[in-house]
Amino acid sequence: MKNSMSLGKQDFSGSTEITSNGIKKHFASYDPVRALSELIWNGLDAGANLVSIETKNDQIGGTKQITVLDNGEGIDVEKIDESFKKFDDSSKKYQDDMHGSNGRGRLAFHRLCNTATWYTRRGSYDAKIIIKSHSIKDYKGLYILSEDQHRLLHKMKMGTCVELEDFHKSLPDEKKIEDSFSKNFGWRLALNCDLKIEINGNLVTIPEHEIYSRTIQIDEKKFNVKAIIWKEKPNTEKSYNYVVNKSHKIINRELSKFNNKPGFYLSTYVSSDCFDELDLQNFKTYVTIGHEFGPIYNKLKKELLEIQKEIHSDFLRRFADQEITKLENGGCFPEYKGLEKNYALWRKNYTKSILKSIYIADPKIFNSLNSKQSKIFISLLDKLLVSNENNGLWEILEGVLDLDKEHLAVFAAQLSKTTVENIVSTIEVLQKRDRTIHELRELIGNRFNEILETPDLQKIIESNTWLFGEQYATIGAEEDTFQAIARELRDKVKGIKNISEEDIETGSNLEGVNRQVDLFLARRFPFNDSVGQKIYKCVIVEIKRPGISLNKTHLRQLDDYAEIIAKHAPFGSDKMRFELILIGRKISGADVAIQQRLEGLNRAGEQGLVTSTPKIKCYVKNWFSIFDEFELMNDYLLSKLNIKFEQLTNANTEELVNGLQQDFRSESTS
Numbered sequence: 001m002k003n004s005m006s007l008g009k010q011d012f013s014g015s016t017e018i019t020s021n022g023i024k025k026h027f028a029s030y031d032p033v034r035a036l037s038e039l040i041w042n043g044l045d046a047g048a049n050l051v052s053i054e055t056k057n058d059q060i061g062g063t064k065q066i067t068v069l070d071n072g073e074g075i076d077v078e079k080i081d082e083s084f085k086k087f088d089d090s091s092k093k094y095q096d097d098m099h100g101s102n103g104r105g106r107l108a109f110h111r112l113c114n115t116a117t118w119y120t121r122r123g124s125y126d127a128k129i130i131i132k133s134h135s136i137k138d139y140k141g142l143y144i145l146s147e148d149q150h151r152l153l154h155k156m157k158m159g160t161c162v163e164l165e166d167f168h169k170s171l172p173d174e175k176k177i178e179d180s181f182s183k184n185f186g187w188r189l190a191l192n193c194d195l196k197i198e199i200n201g202n203l204v205t206i207p208e209h210e211i212y213s214r215t216i217q218i219d220e221k222k223f224n225v226k227a228i229i230w231k232e233k234p235n236t237e238k239s240y241n242y243v244v245n246k247s248h249k250i251i252n253r254e255l256s257k258f259n260n261k262p263g264f265y266l267s268t269y270v271s272s273d274c275f276d277e278l279d280l281q282n283f284k285t286y287v288t289i290g291h292e293f294g295p296i297y298n299k300l301k302k303e304l305l306e307i308q309k310e311i312h313s314d315f316l317r318r319f320a321d322q323e324i325t326k327l328e329n330g331g332c333f334p335e336y337k338g339l340e341k342n343y344a345l346w347r348k349n350y351t352k353s354i355l356k357s358i359y360i361a362d363p364k365i366f367n368s369l370n371s372k373q374s375k376i377f378i379s380l381l382d383k384l385l386v387s388n389e390n391n392g393l394w395e396i397l398e399g400v401l402d403l404d405k406e407h408l409a410v411f412a413a414q415l416s417k418t419t420v421e422n423i424v425s426t427i428e429v430l431q432k433r434d435r436t437i438h439e440l441r442e443l444i445g446n447r448f449n450e451i452l453e454t455p456d457l458q459k460i461i462e463s464n465t466w467l468f469g470e471q472y473a474t475i476g477a478e479e480d481t482f483q484a485i486a487r488e489l490r491d492k493v494k495g496i497k498n499i500s501e502e503d504i505e506t507g508s509n510l511e512g513v514n515r516q517v518d519l520f521l522a523r524r525f526p527f528n529d530s531v532g533q534k535i536y537k538c539v540i541v542e543i544k545r546p547g548i549s550l551n552k553t554h555l556r557q558l559d560d561y562a563e564i565i566a567k568h569a570p571f572g573s574d575k576m577r578f579e580l581i582l583i584g585r586k587i588s589g590a591d592v593a594i595q596q597r598l599e600g601l602n603r604a605g606e607q608g609l610v611t612s613t614p615k616i617k618c619y620v621k622n623w624f625s626i627f628d629e630f631e632l633m634n635d636y637l638l639s640k641l642n643i644k645f646e647q648l649t650n651a652n653t654e655e656l657v658n659g660l661q662q663d664f665r666s667e668s669t670s
Helices: 020-026 032-045 077-085 105-111 174-191 280-286 294-329 341-361 371-385 392-400 405-446 454-463 480-490 510-514 552-567 593-600 623-633 635-641 653-660 665-669
Strands: 050-057 063-070 113-122 125-132 138-144 159-167 196-199 209-218 221-230 240-244 250-255 265-271 519-528 534-543 576-584 609-612 616-622
Touching: 020 105, 032 050, 032 063, 032 105, 032 159, 032 174, 077 125, 077 138, 105 113, 174 196, 174 209, 174 221, 174 265, 209 294, 221 294, 265 294, 294 341, 341 371, 405 623, 454 519, 480 519, 480 534, 480 552, 552 576, 552 593, 552 609, 552 616, 576 623, 593 609, 593 616, 616 623
Parallel strands: 050 196, 240 265, 534 576, 576 616
Antiparallel strands: 050 063, 063 159, 113 125, 113 159, 125 138, 209 221, 221 265, 240 250, 519 534, 609 616
């Protein structure tokens, strides 16, 4: 190593070519963490793949000392005029990889403390440079003996250690520093998996992100693309396209077409063996039209743009879904009071789909709307979509959306596709349900004596729980424990398994009915009640065998079952609500008890309600009322669809049953 004896000149002190006031004015907006970040950038600019920060506090928690160590190539003090003397110019100015390309970030330290000392080891010498904030334009530089080098550099072949002392501001807590560094340096960490930045032994992590990797082939040259979407905007990073070499050095960067897209923060890196063959300093001359590499580079940029468009479109679809969910949770969609449930569901989904198309076309349109304004906008959109003026929607949107001609054409196509897909999916659901009703009418009405085995009706019911009401459309998920307890309590009801002659449906006999069985379905699932509180809805459905007519005996058994449930301690939670539904082929013509209950609770507006308490509701329904309810509620839409069904009287019973047992539960997500 060189030392003071072997060097012709030990002192290389000097002054920066700007006044101290000019330097301090330039850094006036820097906070302590940003000032510290500049020292990390100096290490990265020097080719370091490890930068380590250590902080020490005094007894009252103030910052006492900071060291910033890097394993870069060290400071070239023999060219000190090019690195410390010049403020707005340096040897790095032609390299896009260099954050500190103006050679001045090192002087931001004065925002933190009064003294900064750079210890450096490079090639054959050791040196140190001292700067005081009261005379920040002046630096004192000395060659030193290797044994006088900073303790952290003793075992290193090269590198720099900056020591900060005499603090007039303290750093925030370590978590805030790590978060700031993560945002500031995350893109570099993601680009180079060998790079590490530490603070007090803790690694700075890469912010939440998604990586898309692609390969582009142009004229037998292969280019590797790594596109990174950041969940939050990095501190100083814009949406750039970077050209990098095999050492992860950035040799060129250009703003991408997707800079300043709302919520979309993209960094794209392109590497290739052919880049390593180019002169780092003269890259821009290689990509001009007149150079042989120019046409290849232009093709590369076009391919890159198509990849970024695909990534952005995927992002917008997910972004739109998230924003619409927020609007829905915030109560911005109409309540559709007084509308039939299926039609209301179609209206809501249709409005959502159009809203999604608008979001994808121009996300900025909703940025300035508060909750009340969003609610008004969505309500007006919903009304317009089903009015005679819905064709005018395109004229309105075309006038307010910030889109060029190409994007307007894409939006128009998307709007048309969304509308058609929504209508088609709704038609398919109604067609399936309407066919199910027709086939069940045939089975329950004319072939009830042929339905003898549990699987026949059990699977049909489990596949079509919407039959009991739209609110039960998705109760198919199994929960064995709750089902077992509910069945055990049901078996405690007095006389629940007894069948008398007066229970028998006309046209049936006791022997045939005994070969049939009652069906039982019990489910528990999370649910939001009328005031938005999360509860468990417990639905228990008992379907009497087809040969039974419902009467006062069954009503009494239903009441007894409700009482047993109410007294069962594990079901005593105030977060549980029960709905007990008793279904039969028909209600006995001789029975008056059930009819009186139904008429007494008719004002509640719930079909089949016979008992209502805050915790338990009981319903008695017959199959034909269920069938009629569906057809009446959907009469308008069904009449418009003009669905025709073939005669079912000659159809095979087994085929009807098999068809009805198909799982229609997926329709609830259509």
